[in-house]
Amino acid sequence: MNNITRVTRTRSQSTTEAIRALIVGGELRPGERLQAQMLADKLGVSRTPVAEALSVLHKEGLLEYAPNCGYGVKQFDLDGLLAAFDVRLTLEGLACRLVAEKGLAPATADALRENLVRAEEVLFDPDWSDAKRDRWRALNLQFHDLLIDSANNTYLRAGVDHTRILPLIYDRTLRHVGVEEVLRRFGQSSSQLALRDHQRIVDAVLARQGTRAENMMKEHIFNNRETMRRHLKKLLDESDTVQP
Amino acid sequence: MNNITRVTRTRSQSTTEAIRALIVGGELRPGERLQAQMLADKLGVSRTPVAEALSVLHKEGLLEYAPNCGYGVKQFDLDGLLAAFDVRLTLEGLACRLVAEKGLAPATADALRENLVRAEEVLFDPDWSDAKRDRWRALNLQFHDLLIDSANNTYLRAGVDHTRILPLIYDRTLRHVGVEEVLRRFGQSSSQLALRDHQRIVDAVLARQGTRAENMMKEHIFNNRETMRRHLKKLLDESDTVQP
């Protein structure tokens, strides 16, 4: 067996991604039952890759499953979202501490500094646009990924990925519903505050201050958690039935 | 679709457990390639449930995978083991803090006290036996599970399960190789020390001292980590090539 990672993608893999996108995108609603034949027809494949995709998405926590009954999109609630955030902030905090204690690889340190410079350029540009907002979202993701990956811990990486899926769904939903505060979360001024957090975290990591880096990252993500909580709660109080 | 959890087990599920047991038990060695037809014949099923089982075990981190090439048992190293422990102690620490802050459900508190009493009986009985050691192992597992489950966080639970598989493999291997210190880890005197940790953790949780409970649980598991590290390192130095 060849050790290199293949670039080839099997039909099962692309089917998995397609169905995940349908769920995250909201085309498949929570509680909705997923029939293999229907999805197979929709995606132009047979039931075999669909079956494997559903199995994978079940293990990712997006689907419910009962043997001989089939799969259904999980009903997500506020508590589940907060639970995901609790785990994520803990793991990313751990990543920061480990990296700070071990010391950053020079290449990663450069990449982080580069990331901060680019973000500074984007966020302090006078004319703020949707394109700039997307650019910041990408830089924000890259920043977190750089730190997580340099911890060099596959379990940590997997755990973070696991807890990222659900918030992604809520994020899209809330933006779709049009909660203005959530939109503002990726607005210019609040993003500038987030960037200040990023800068201080990098400082702490470079100074090998593990506990400080850990605490700041935890607090940084905790802000996200609380923003989500407030706005989702508000939405729940308004409409009584939320459809994430 | 019925919401209750089914008791029925599909062939895919039992096949998954069977192959996992083969890996954990050491019948399938690291690096060994897993051929679908071979495993299907061995387990008396067709290739379909085997394929799904391999996919699941791949997501659990036990197997390597390359499209069109197949699966192979992952090569585990000391760093991977330590990485798993780092994540596990962090998550179990988090569980303790959450439970302490939220407050224990009376039923769980009773179950924990009951667990400590049973453990005390087993560990301070003058005649120590293999049966008693197994009983302690079960009680130890139950103790940790009680705390994890009462945190009521599926992501935390999944993360801990994920990081438990690899240590299990090493544990079996080391006992098989016959590292006497590892055997002693579940001996009477060291188990008594572990029980003292358990008792203090329960005290802290009941007293709603979140940070204290978190730190003690982390330290408690860190002891395991260091024991494993020392003895695996010793084994590596002796034999130069370790076959977990």
Place this chain on the structure above:
DNA sequence: GAGAAATAGATTGCATGCAATTACGACTGC
């Protein structure tokens, strides 16, 4: 009319055939 039983329809889970891709060994050229 309400609840239980039964039957029909649909859907899952599994076995298997087949095409696409890969591993592996022999062969050739240098």
Place this chain on the structure above:
DNA sequence: GCAGTCGTAATTGCATGCAATCTATTTCTC
């Protein structure tokens, strides 16, 4: 003697048929 190429055998990934199981509607009983 070694690297590169080609051909064959084996293995994977996918489509599909079929049996077991579940859901839903109807029918039967009290």
